Amino acid sequence: MNEEIATNGNATETNETENNLLELAKSNPDGISNDDIKRHMPDIPLTEITAIINKCLKNGIFDLFKTKDNLLYKYKDPSKKTMVKGADAEEKLVYKIIEEAGNKGIWIRDIRFGSNLNMTQLNKVLKSLETKKLIKCVKSVTASKKKVYMLFDLEPDSSVTGGAWYQDQDFESEFVDVLNQQCHRFLVEKLEEANTKSNGPLLARNRSYATANDVHKFISELGISKVSLTVEDIESILYTVVLDNNAERIVATNGSYVYKAVNRFLPSAGIVKTTCGICPVANRCAETGLINPKACSYFTDWLIQ
Amino acid sequence: MSSQLGKVVGLLLIERFGPVVEKVGTSLYQYGSSPLLHIKKRTDLPLSKVKESLTILIKYQLVTFTTNQNENIANYSLKSERVLLMLRYPKYINMIKKKFGDTSEMIIEELLQRSYITATEALLKVHERLTKNGDNVVSFSQLKNEFVSLVNAKYLIRLPVNEDTDKPVPKLVSNEKEMHILPPIDLNLIQKFKSAENVTFPDNDIYWQVNFDRFHQDMRDKIIVSAFTKKFDENAGELIKMLLQQMYIRTEPWVDVSNPIPILEIKDLARKQKSLGQLNTFFDQYVNIIEQDHSNLIRKAGEASGGSFQIYLKEAYTQFAWEIVEQSVMEKFDTKAARIFRLVKLKQYVEPDMIQRLAMIPAKEAKRLTYQLLEENFLQIQELRKAAVGGSGPMKSFTLFHIKLDLVVRMILELCYKTLFNVMTRRNHEKITNKRIIDKKQRVDTITLGMRSQGAEEDQLAEIEEMITPPEREILERIEKTMKKLNTVELEIDDTIFLLQIYLLCH
Ligand code: SF4
Numbered sequence: 057m058n059e060e061i062a063t064n065g066n067a068t069e070t071n072e073t074e075n076n077l078l079e080l081a082k083s084n085p086d087g088i089s090n091d092d093i094k095r096h097m098p099d100i101p102l103t104e105i106t107a108i109i110n111k112c113l114k115n116g117i118f119d120l121f122k123t124k125d126n127l128l129y130k131y132k133d134p135s136k137k138t139m140v141k142g143a144d145a146e147e148k149l150v151y152k153i154i155e156e157a158g159n160k161g162i163w164i165r166d167i168r169f170g171s172n173l174n175m176t177q178l179n180k181v182l183k184s185l186e187t188k189k190l191i192k193c194v195k196s197v198t199a200s201k202k203k204v205y206m207l208f209d210l211e212p213d214s215s216v217t218g219g220a221w222y223q224d225q226d227f228e229s230e231f232v233d234v235l236n237q238q239c240h241r242f243l244v245e246k247l248e249e250a251n252t253k254s255n256g257p258l259l260a261r262n263r264s265y266a267t268a269n270d271v272h273k274f275i276s277e278l279g280i281s282k283v284s285l286t287v288e289d290i291e292s293i294l295y296t297v298v299l300d301n302n303a304e305r306i307v308a309t310n311g312s313y314v315y316k317a318v319n320r321f322l323p324s325a326g327i328v329k330t331t332c333g334i335c336p337v338a339n340r341c342a343e344t345g346l347i348n349p350k351a352c353s354y355f356t357d358w359l360i361q
Numbered sequence: 362m363s364s365q366l367g368k369v370v371g372l373l374l375i376e377r378f379g380p381v382v383e384k385v386g387t388s389l390y391q392y393g394s395s396p397l398l399h400i401k402k403r404t405d406l407p408l409s410k411v412k413e414s415l416t417i418l419i420k421y422q423l424v425t426f427t428t429n430q431n432e433n434i435a436n437y438s439l440k441s442e443r444v445l446l447m448l449r450y451p452k453y454i455n456m457i458k459k460k461f462g463d464t465s466e467m468i469i470e471e472l473l474q475r476s477y478i479t480a481t482e483a484l485l486k487v488h489e490r491l492t493k494n495g496d497n498v499v500s501f502s503q504l505k506n507e508f509v510s511l512v513n514a515k516y517l518i519r520l521p522v523n524e525d526t527d528k529p530v531p532k533l534v535s536n537e538k539e540m541h542i543l544p545p546i547d548l549n550l551i552q553k554f555k556s557a558e559n560v561t562f563p564d565n566d567i568y569w570q571v572n573f574d575r576f577h578q579d580m581r582d583k584i585i586v587s588a589f590t591k592k593f594d595e596n597a598g599e600l601i602k603m604l605l606q607q608m609y610i611r612t613e614p615w616v617d618v619s620n621p622i623p624i625l626e627i628k629d630l631a632r633k634q635k636s637l638g639q640l641n642t643f644f645d646q647y648v649n650i651i652e653q654d655h656s657n658l659i660r661k662a663g664e665a666s667g668g669s670f671q672i673y674l675k676e677a678y679t680q681f682a683w684e685i686v687e688q689s690v691m692e693k694f695d696t697k698a699a700r701i702f703r704l705v706k707l708k709q710y711v712e713p714d715m716i717q718r719l720a721m722i723p724a725k726e727a728k729r730l731t732y733q734l735l736e737e738n739f740l741q742i743q744e745l746r747k748a749a750v751g752g753s754g755p756m757k758s759f760t761l762f763h764i765k766l767d768l769v770v771r772m773i774l775e776l777c778y779k780t781l782f783n784v785m786t787r788r789n790h791e792k793i794t795n796k797r798i799i800d801k802k803q804r805v806d807t808i809t810l811g812m813r814s815q816g817a818e819e820d821q822l823a824e825i826e827e828m829i830t831p832p833e834r835e836i837l838e839r840i841e842k843t844m845k846k847l848n849t850v851e852l853e854i855d856d857t858i859f860l861l862q863i864y865l866l867c868h
Contacts, residue, residue, distance in 0.1 A: 227723035236721075257596070258646040296721050299700045299707070301687065304655050321588035321656075322684045325860070326853030327773065332780035333854075334692040341783070343368075349783035350790040359787075359843050 074108050087128030150181045154191050154205050159213045161204025235293045240302050242274050243317035265314040331358045365778035370444045372785045385414035389439035396434050421476045428530040435530040448855050453576050465507045477520045477568040480544035505546050515575045520568035578614045596640040600647050603627045621662035621669035675867045682864040686769050697722050698730045710761040774861045788847045795840050
């Protein structure tokens with residue numbers, strides 16, 4: 057859809073002129089006037105130029121502006137989809153609002169504020185633009201019910217898709233879990249190796265630190281990821297390992313984080329070894345009544361384990 | 362007051378002293394400090410029974426008394442925490458056994474069983490027991506030494522004495538200075554007594570009791586040492602052990618932060634122990650890594666004389682409490698919930714959006730878990746309202762999650778009491794349902810024992826043993842296993858209680 061419209065011309069000459077004209081327009085984002093054109097390409101007949109300009113206007117490559125005493129042609133990037141003809145004023149307006157939102161998309165409420173259309177009207181317009189494949193609706197990962205609109209051809213920003221962790225707006229929980237485990241494993245192995253190979257606890261400690269880059273390399277080599285992960289992605293995963301209390305991170309002298317597997321202080325506490333300490337219905341459990349410690353089957357199962 | 366604790370206290374009192382005493386104790390628990398007649402009225406027991414029960418409870422120091430506004434009447438109150446300590450007796454006994462050996466263990470046992478006795482009584486009693494068992498009889502002077510060591514190490518202290526004898530309600534006081542003065546034990550008199558002479562012992566009005574606090578210090582230290590061993594290694598554990606040991610020289614045991622301990626002292630101590638080779642080689646490094654650790658429990662206090670260090674005890678209890686709470690969340694819910702919980706802990710105040718993003722949990726699940734944690738009070742919610750800029754437009758409101766550790770710790774402590782109650786109830790229940798077969802086993806055992814002492818033949822004995830059928834034997838084995846498990850877990854829950862209590866004590 058975005059092919060060079062300029063190649064439509066038959067004559068190579070025309071083609072060249074057209075290209076020159078486009079270049080000129082591109083380098084002047086504020087627009088060019090007829091005088092500008094004349095100055096830049098004095099040898100081209102005006103008729104030819106007019107024909108090209110008309111074609112460009114028709115194709116939407118040029119926008120026509122009128123200042124006080126001048127007509128200006130402004131270049132419009134054809135990669136930003138242009139409106140097809142037949143669109144009415146409302147569609148154009150909505151399209152423009154959506155276009156400005158870029159690949160982050162825009163929420164329907166904000167379109168309504170921007171366009172001053174009422175909901176029914178707006179929905180109609182959006183539907184029409186969608187069927188024309190000019191815009192699309194993308195589910196944002198930040199809130200499950202929040203949908204944003206953006207131009208059809210745009211690749212949604214990672215803040216919308218969630219980046220590597222999302223597949224069709226679904227968070228890939230298992231993928232994250234696997235990575236979490238692998239990162240943890242890497243750190244533990246590093247710690248163990250440091251402990252056995254180092255002479256003295258200080259050296260062992262220093263050797264057990266890993267940077268996100270180290271872990272990134274390890275994960276890439278494992279080849280468990282279908283998508284390519286960035287170091288920042290790994291950094292996020294490593295933070296979950298920290299949150300699981302399986303690692304600590306400190307700021308290294310160069311300002312970046314380094315990670316190290318850690319042990320906890322306490323062994324498993326008495327209270328979590330019993331069924332009652334972790335029982336979901338403990339609040340409803342009493343001496344008498346349906347849920348009670350004498351007949352409790354959790355308890356029985358635990359006793360015969 | 363916790364109703365769960367009340368129930369546990371009730372069960373413990375029944376187990377140890379029977380239902381009448383329990384009734385009095387429970388009434389005191391529920392209504393707090395009360396005079397005799399109120400107790401009588403509430404329990405509906407005859408006055409003599411109430412008095413008898415109170416006597417027992419006072420003897421075991423589970424009930425204390427103070428004067429009422431009317432000076433002729435006493436108000437009695439139950440020391441529920443003290444009742445709970447009865448669960449810990451096996452631990453105390455075991456600690457002494459490990460540290461001082463079997464004879465000292467017997468001394469402590471006597472004291473725990475009888476609440477208080479004079480030193481001479483204790484020696485006579487233990488001597489008697491040893492003779493009866495036919496063990497190598499320990500001489501009185503040796504026994505005396507053991508007793509004195511226990512006093513010196515402050516495991517035993519004097520019982521408070523009545524200050525004013527002419528008041529109707531006695532006031533018991535203990536003199537700080539006298540608490541640890543050694544008992545006047547006269548070995549000659551003991552010998553005379555043994556040969557049936559009539560004697561009066563010089564210490565017949567000096568009573569001794571177990572100093573629970575001293576045991577609790579040991580328990581605390583042990584927890585800290587094993588925590589460092591687990592987090593770092595044995596050498597780090599040894600290092601902390603020595604630090605704690607030296608701490609006592611200049612620090613009260615239950616302060617929040619110890620006084621500075623010169624590290625050279627520790628170094629010297631370590632050098633004297635050949636077994637600490639690894640620690641000695643890398644002494645400074647170990648000090649370094651512990652001091653630099655995230656946990657920040659050991660901090661440098663000054664550079665003078667090679668540097669001195671402080672132990673942040675309160676901070677240690679706090680971190681331990683956090684770990685227990687985190688474990689609870691983890692086991693009660695799952696790893697994801699624990700992750701959310703720790704995120705809120707680390708960030709202190711967290712917006713819902715942040716949770717899903719940083720914890721990397723799908724939005725729906727994150728929300729569900731967060732609200733579950735909220736519902737069970739592991740998390741608290743705080744709404745912040747901010748007027749929109751310019752004072753117009755809708756108010757912006759933020760929801761923030763945070764944790765009140767004190768609250769969560771209290772909640773888990775409650776759960777511990779509940780669990781104790783359930784474990785004890787279950788144990789009683791198992792005993793009752795299997796009473797017939799347990800009784801039978803006991804009868805058979807008594808018979809066998811009797812026959813054996815009369816020199817019965819092996820096949821005769823076997824015949825008796827066979828009275829218990831194989832299926833019965835199976836049941837008995839199962840019961841034994843069950844009981845063992847219940848007993849072990851009961852002690853382990855008490856460990857958790859101990860940790861949570863020391864946290865609460867200093868907050
Ligand atoms: S006895 Fe059973 S139902 Fe009651 S708290 Fe324990 S595990 Fe839960």
